[in-house]
Amino acid sequence: MTTNFPIPADPDEFFMSMAVFSAFIDKGMRACPDFPALVADGPHERRLVDDVAKLVLLAVRLERAILAVDGLLGRPRGSVEQNVCEPFGAWYVGHCLANGGVSAYEVCRSHLAEALIDYFTEGQAPLDVWSTIRAIKAEEPTLMLCHEVVANSINWEWAPRFVVANNTNNTAEHPLHPRSAWRPKTGPVHVSEYWPWVEHCVREAYVRSRYQALTAAPDVFMQLVMAKLVFVEGCRLRDLQVRHDLAGQEVIESLPARTAFSAGLFEALPALRQAVLALAPGFDPGAWIGRPVSDFMSEYVVAADPDSTAVVTGKTGQSGEGRSVAITLAALWNGVPESSGVWRLEDGAVLKLVGASAADVMPDTGGEFATA
Incomplete structure (x- = not known):
């Protein structure tokens, strides 16, 4: 059987x-x-x-x-x-x-x-x-x-699939990417590969322009995670405490939707590396490149009441003098940029954030005034 x-x-x-x-x-x-x-x-x-x-x-x-x-x-x-x-x-x-x-x-x-x-x-x-x-x-x-693509990655997911050519003949050229630039970069390839190369260049330029826009846009939280000195109404804060985890979280949440970590993103935004390290001290970029930023936030999100949680605290004046300062998350949200590193808070106070390069040349005195 x-x-x-x-x-x-x-x-x-x-x-x-x-x-x-x-x-x-x-x-x-x-x-x-x-x-x-x-x-x-x-x-x-x-x-x-x-x-x-x-x-x-x-x-x-x-x-x-x-x-x-x-x-x-x-x-x-x-x-x-x-x-x-x-x-x-x-x-x-x-x-x-x-x-x-x-x-x-x-x-x-x-x-x-x-x-x-x-x-x-x-x-x-x-x-x-x-x-x-x-x-x-x-x-x-x-x-x-x-x-190699990971090491040289940029956020291609931001780039729409442009149509830069339609029924073009073999002699047509893109005004910004001529054939004279194409041949030395690609080597001996068929003429039909010219327009795909142009499309690649246009998409890459678009992504890099987005990087430039993010870098140029005033962002109090990006400046805060990189700041070494903080001034309020011209007085340097002593006993300075900054919630870098909350500031870093705001930096990450400001990125465009569907963004993945990439080498180009870290290079364009130095504040991003500081932001993720504030939330995850053991952060390894190599392990995260290619993963969505939203995945990181789902693991490391920090809850805070924006109206009562102070992101920046300190005291003005010399030791034992001055007043205590506490700047909440909501106050930073509502701040208005006035010039590079200078913000007008909702209560009218002027906040100045000074990065490492500028802090190295500033005098270390008790209540120095920081001009805009």
Whole structure:
């Protein structure tokens, strides 16, 4: 009598993908001449099997996340199995042997993720590569990526998909991005690649203009997180206490919706790094680049009553003299910029914030007057 066992349902072929990926990683490992030395120890081999199983699961999850990205162009040449899994298996053997016969899981999963990025984004514009990286970070938030695109990332999600050309002929040129600038930067490519390059330049210029706008816009909280000295009505505050966590939270919440952390954003806004460190002292930009700012705020949000919570406190005058000052969150919200670093608060008081470079050249006297 033959017993028919039911076949488990696998409608999206997830488990099938795991089996195939596992087979090709194994193939890459066994093709490596050093593989027998790595698995000579039985218990050691079982540990490697467990580690590889976790990496196979990760590979399938990341592949599914990448394929779900809107606007992903046609599938690259070859297959994930041959172009990612098999080479990863060979790399894994060398990694383990160089690491004393064991694997470093964080290093392995980063290497695997970057191999998938390289495979799926070959020939794609940075905007599309950024979308792929964001999809990976959404699936695996704690993944550390050292990919070149991560190191040079900007907020491509801000850039609308401009149409800069429509039925143009092979000799037409964009006034700001001529062909004479295109050829030296891209090398020998087909003439049809000119207008996609122009679109990339226009989008990048748009993102960088947004950075400039954020930098130029007066923001009392950005100035506060960078301030070394604070003056009220011309008098420097002594015993100064600043709630950098609350000020930092305001800096982060002022960013455009759907913003992700990027290298370009940190470079354009030095106050942003201080803001996140005030909320999370152990903040590692490498772990957060590609993740939404909203994810960070959901983890580190600080509750405060804006009308009663003082963000800035201190005393004017010399020690034992002067008056106490407390500036609430609401007072800072309602402040009006008068000049660089100078704000008129709702009660009429003048607040001046002095950054580190200016503070270094100011005299350290008790009640010095700070002019606007």
